Amino acid sequence: MNTATIINARIINPENGYDEFGSILIESGTISDFGPEVKAKGQIIDAQGLMCAPGLIDMRVNSGEPGKENRETINTAAKAAAAGGITSIVLMPDTNPVIDDISLVDFINRKAENAPINIFAAGALTKNLDGSTLTEIGLMSEAGALMFSNGALPITNAQTMRRLLSYSSNFDCLISTRPIESSLSINTVAHESDFSARLGLSASPAVSELIIVQRDIALAELTDGKLLIDLISSSKSVNAIKQAKLKHPHISCSVSINHLSLNENDIGDYRTFAKLDPPLREESDRLALLSGINQGTIDVIVSSHDPRPAGEKRLPYAQAASGAIGLETLLAAGLSLVADKQLNLMKFLAALTCNPAKLLGLDSGRISKSAPADLIIFDPNTPWVCKGKDFLSKSKNTPFDGRLMTGRNMKTICKGKLVFDFSN
Amino acid sequence: MTYSKNIIDNVFGGIRPASRALDKAATTIQGWYDSGTIPQKHWAGIISAAKAFDHSLSSEDFFPKQTTKLGAFGYPFKKIHCLSIGDFNRPDIETLLSLGEHYLDLNIQKNPNNRVLKGKTLVNLFFENSTRTEKSFELAAKRLGADTISMQIASSSIKKGETLMDTAATLNAMNPDILVVRHSASGAPALLAQKVSCSVINAGDGMHEHPTQALLDALTIKSVFKKISGLRIAICGDILHSRVARSNVKLLNMLGAEVRLIGPKTLLPTEAKTWGVSVFNDMKEGLEDCDIVIMLRLQLERMSDALIPSKREYFHFYGLDKEKIAYTKKKTFVMHPGPMNRGVEISSEIADDEQISLIKKQVETGVAMRMGILHALSVSQDNNK
Numbered sequence: 135m136n137t138a139t140i141i142n143a144r145i146i147n148p149e150n151g152y153d154e155f156g157s158i159l160i161e162s163g164t165i166s167d168f169g170p171e172v173k174a175k176g177q178i179i180d181a182q183g184l185m186c187a188p189g190l191i192d193m194r195v196n197s198g199e200p201g202k203e204n205r206e207t208i209n210t211a212a213k214a215a216a217a218g219g220i221t222s223i224v225l226m227p228d229t230n231p232v233i234d235d236i237s238l239v240d241f242i243n244r245k246a247e248n249a250p251i252n253i254f255a256a257g258a259l260t261k262n263l264d265g266s267t268l269t270e271i272g273l274m275s276e277a278g279a280l281m282f283s284n285g286a287l288p289i290t291n292a293q294t295m296r297r298l299l300s301y302s303s304n305f306d307c308l309i310s311t312r313p314i315e316s317s318l319s320i321n322t323v324a325h326e327s328d329f330s331a332r333l334g335l336s337a338s339p340a341v342s343e344l345i346i347v348q349r350d351i352a353l354a355e356l357t358d359g360k361l362l363i364d365l366i367s368s369s370k371s372v373n374a375i376k377q378a379k380l381k382h383p384h385i386s387c388s389v390s391i392n393h394l395s396l397n398e399n400d401i402g403d404y405r406t407f408a409k410l411d412p413p414l415r416e417e418s419d420r421l422a423l424l425s426g427i428n429q430g431t432i433d434v435i436v437s438s439h440d441p442r443p444a445g446e447k448r449l450p451y452a453q454a455a456s457g458a459i460g461l462e463t464l465l466a467a468g469l470s471l472v473a474d475k476q477l478n479l480m481k482f483l484a485a486l487t488c489n490p491a492k493l494l495g496l497d498s499g500r501i502s503k504s505a506p507a508d509l510i511i512f513d514p515n516t517p518w519v520c521k522g523k524d525f526l527s528k529s530k531n532t533p534f535d536g537r538l539m540t541g542r543n544m545k546t547i548c549k550g551k552l553v554f555d556f557s558n
Numbered sequence: 559m560t561y562s563k564n565i566i567d568n569v570f571g572g573i574r575p576a577s578r579a580l581d582k583a584a585t586t587i588q589g590w591y592d593s594g595t596i597p598q599k600h601w602a603g604i605i606s607a608a609k610a611f612d613h614s615l616s617s618e619d620f621f622p623k624q625t626t627k628l629g630a631f632g633y634p635f636k637k638i639h640c641l642s643i644g645d646f647n648r649p650d651i652e653t654l655l656s657l658g659e660h661y662l663d664l665n666i667q668k669n670p671n672n673r674v675l676k677g678k679t680l681v682n683l684f685f686e687n688s689t690r691t692e693k694s695f696e697l698a699a700k701r702l703g704a705d706t707i708s709m710q711i712a713s714s715s716i717k718k719g720e721t722l723m724d725t726a727a728t729l730n731a732m733n734p735d736i737l738v739v740r741h742s743a744s745g746a747p748a749l750l751a752q753k754v755s756c757s758v759i760n761a762g763d764g765m766h767e768h769p770t771q772a773l774l775d776a777l778t779i780k781s782v783f784k785k786i787s788g789l790r791i792a793i794c795g796d797i798l799h800s801r802v803a804r805s806n807v808k809l810l811n812m813l814g815a816e817v818r819l820i821g822p823k824t825l826l827p828t829e830a831k832t833w834g835v836s837v838f839n840d841m842k843e844g845l846e847d848c849d850i851v852i853m854l855r856l857q858l859e860r861m862s863d864a865l866i867p868s869k870r871e872y873f874h875f876y877g878l879d880k881e882k883i884a885y886t887k888k889k890t891f892v893m894h895p896g897p898m899n900r901g902v903e904i905s906s907e908i909a910d911d912e913q914i915s916l917i918k919k920q921v922e923t924g925v926a927m928r929m930g931i932l933h934a935l936s937v938s939q940d941n942n943k
Contacts, residue, residue: 266864267864267867268864268865268866268867269867270867270868270870270871271867271871272867272871272874272875273870273871273874297824297864297865300823300824301822301823301824301865301866301867303823303839304822304823304839304840304875356828357823
């Protein structure tokens with residue numbers, strides 16, 4: 135399908151707030167025209183009046199490949215992503231072996247060639263994620279690593295963090311680190327609150343996150359590094375970042391869809407499928423995160439897709455693995471919040487399209503002439519029940535199992551090709 | 559070193575008689591008279607002309623005399639120590655460079671009658687390993703007629719727990735005239751200079767300065783380009799740990815060159831841009847239009863922990879090879895203070911290319927420049943007595 139036209143679409147471009155009915159003409163993988171006046175050519179894709187937006191970009195996806203293919207392979211992750219309306223994913227480096235060398239970046243790139251969607255590698259910040267030895271950031275960046283991350287592990291040493299920010303800025307690389315003060319958070323499994331105390335779970339306070347958020351903001355100011363604070367979870371962090379952004383535009387942050395949708399009460403009677411890292415916090419934190427998106431303080435929403443087989447999850451709460459899958463619920467969970475009027479549709483989509491595209495230097499994530507034809511057609515209103523067992527992901531550990539959702543992805547088009555169609 | 563005045567006045571009886579006797583324009587003679595020196599190519603003519611005036615001159619009369627005043631632009635050279643480039647003003651630097659230039663002539667440099675340092679003792683006090691600097695000073699001092707000794711620190715009392723101040727006091731009691739000091743701690747030679755009564759030359763202190771290296775680099779550049787002012791000079795690599803870079807920035811700035819620093823951010827001091835230089839993190843941008851590229855050694859021994867990920871990555875982005883030197887888009891010369899890490903900051907194809915590498919010439923110039931420095935300090939010492 136070299137030429138195709140999406141007709142009867144409500145075209146949404148979060149980059150500039152464009153919202154109009156019309157058609158989108160796709161020629162050889164790129165958008166060649168769009169708007170109400172566009173004449174249909176080639177294959178016709180009828181959107182039936184549904185919304186058509188740029189394909190989502192998920193900056194934080196764990197697959198199990200290489201090393202833990204029983205959790206997820208790059209192939210199954212790609213299929214799940216396409217079903218969820220995601221057209222680009224960035225794979226985290228915490229695999230086995232760790233993606234800390236150009237040959238491993240090449241491995242991901244080769245796997246990506248045959249995938250239905252765009253797959254990018256994030257390089258490790260430190261060798262084997264040891265938190266102290268710098269990796270070949272420049273060479274990996276040349277090999278195609280889009281950003282650099284230490285996976286789930288924080289950089290505990292401030293001197294190392296300073297050097298990472300400083301060194302990576304030579305190559306204008308984005309580095310993403312988890313805000314965790316290890317000495318406060320080690321061996322904890324929940325958010326420190328009345329609730330976790332009643333459950334008798336060891337807990338880390340929200341300031342554990344705040345301390346490192348503030349340290350890294352100060353270091354980013356010192357070094358001019360391009361910093362992404364990865365997965366914030368508390369209202370304190372939102373406030374600190376809001377202040378920092380007034381002075382320093384290089385600072386950005388991300389939040390997972392789980393922390394926008396759930397709070398600590400969802401762990402209820404030790405539901406390990408809602409055991410996450412960072413832990414789910416209080417309702418006030420969730421509301422602060424939502425307003426962080428609505429006000430533009432939080433740049434990016436991620437799925438933080440972390441597939442775990444039931445064997446790693448069905449354990450006593452303290453022993454169970456953290457993490458949840460999210461590729462197939464990311465859009466739906468967000469649209470449910472939009473339907474509940476908790477989230478602004480344009481801001482929600484921007485945090486999943488043009489904002490991550492800008493941070494990663496991608497030319498997708500927008501609807502404009504000559505942009506890649508990575509598009510999704512979704513119904514913002516259709517109700518459905520989330521069932522983990524129906525998911526394409528190899529692992530089924532979703533915290534949304536049994537929940538009522540509003541809105542779902544109907545069609546995914548990546549590089550001009552229809553890669554997912556719900557009606558089939 | 560104004561010997562020309564004596565010759566012109568005492569032998570010929572003034573500028574005009576000398577002009578007639580030598581068949582040179584009076585302005586030429588006036589030039590010699592003012593500058594204090596006479597170019598070597600005229601010496602033979604002057605010696606034979608002097609015979610007619612019943613004066614027997616020899617080439618020795620053209621060597622600067624210890625007792626004579628030293629200086630450029632009418633400012634006498636009065637410095638006793640050579641600790642930092644910042645201690646010298648522009649006339650001092652010109653004096654030192656012209657003395658260095660004087661000794662570049664091997665006929666002068668290796669003249670066995672050099673007596674400038676006759677009867678003086680130079681002590682090489684190297685707390686850090688060195689081959690070229692130490693031997694260069696030793697040779698320079700010997701060629702000027704001095705006695706030299708080298709302290710073997712590895713076998714000395716430092717290893718037995720003596721402090722720097724005690725070593726200084728001990729050495730001072732032996733009455734040396736010039737101490738050449740290298741130390742791993744920034745500021746150590748300056749501390750020594752306060753406690754001893756002889757001249758102290760800083761031969762490299764920690765990450766602070768290496769003034770004699772900067773002077774010999776300037777002399778090398780001057781002997782190739784005949785000028786320094788207006789040249790675009792890039793200093794590349796491990797600036798953070800480099801004492802050579804700190805001295806070179808000061809000196810080349812003073813002499814009117816446009817200095818650029820190029821290196822990864824982790825190897826550049828945070829506030830380097832306030833040094834009067836332009837700072838670049840990318841070789842391609844930084845090397846554009848440079849006349850000289852000074853490569854620095856990656857000082858792995860001074861790095862407490864990893865500032866760069868690997869030598870492979872460092873060479874890929876910052877190692878000078880044929881491809882990167884083409885970024886200058888013009889004829890460029892390469893310098894390196896040595897010792898080189900081949901394949902880390904410089905490729906062998908550059909280091910060994912006689913057309914562009916001045917690295918061997920730097921060593922050669924080093925001896926002449928150090929003779930000049932020793933000469934100047936010694937004269938100034940005598941004048942101070």
